[in-house]
Amino acid sequence: MSEYQKLLDKAAQVILNAHHTTAFTGAGISVESGIPPFRGKDGLWSRYDPNCLDLDAFYRNPEKSWKLINEIFYDFFGKAHPNPGHESLAILEKMGYLHAVITQNIDNLHRLAGNKQVIEFHGTSGRLKCTQCHQTVIYQPEYLSTLPPQCKQCGGILKPDFIFFGEAIPLDAYHDAMHEAKTADVFLVIGTTGEVYPASTIPWQAKTHGAVMIEINPESSSYTHSMTDIYLKGKAGEMLPALVETIKNHVSSEH
């Protein structure tokens, strides 16, 4: 058996024996859907002005911010579909081997893939929130036919329901994520550098509370050499389907 298959086997066994497996995802899981990370040479911020996610700039000139937000997070992200990495997490949830996904991503792809238990730590582009009456609505393209979009209830300006620079983490998401991290006995960390605070502390919570950590990433992260127990070095869109296949093989050989 190859080293690669041995590691997959070990990870599959750990998940099969777990009581509570949680996944934690970052920008890397959506790269194979065509959404680049924010930073780095080919990152989004090398093409677009990050100022569109500055809260003061948004309130000063919502129309200008919305033009760019629409282009990046609705026109561009809107063309992306879940890839085999997202789909594998939905399969694991359906099979009963994954309790929840905590994601730093705002692209809504875990829900589109079929995961039901998704904690959106930074919010989601899949909802819009009124800056005046705070009501949220599910995003529909017609909301963006005139910019800036307005609340149908009170006429206030709508903002994407994800956090802009300097905004606080949504309270419910923060508590739910920390609870998941403390409860999980297996923590699957996928496609994140672990450099965005406070999301970066979530795997540490899990580890401190005794979780076994499995990591999937083609490059090592700030966790790999300090706390990862099983490192599956590779792309999420390849490693996750291979992991699901290995789990299925174990299950069928036990029957």
Ligand code: NAD
């Ligand atoms: P990051 O941009 O800091 O790092 C991306 C990580 O993904 C790296 O470790 C990289 O090695 C890894 N990676 C690249 N290709 C991969 C693949 N095919 N499979 C698995 N891993 C792969 O991402 P981050 O740590 O999540 O932090 C960036 C912040 O930006 C997050 O807070 C997130 O909210 C936000 N963001 C979101 C999206 C999105 O919604 N899709 C996209 C870009 C950034």
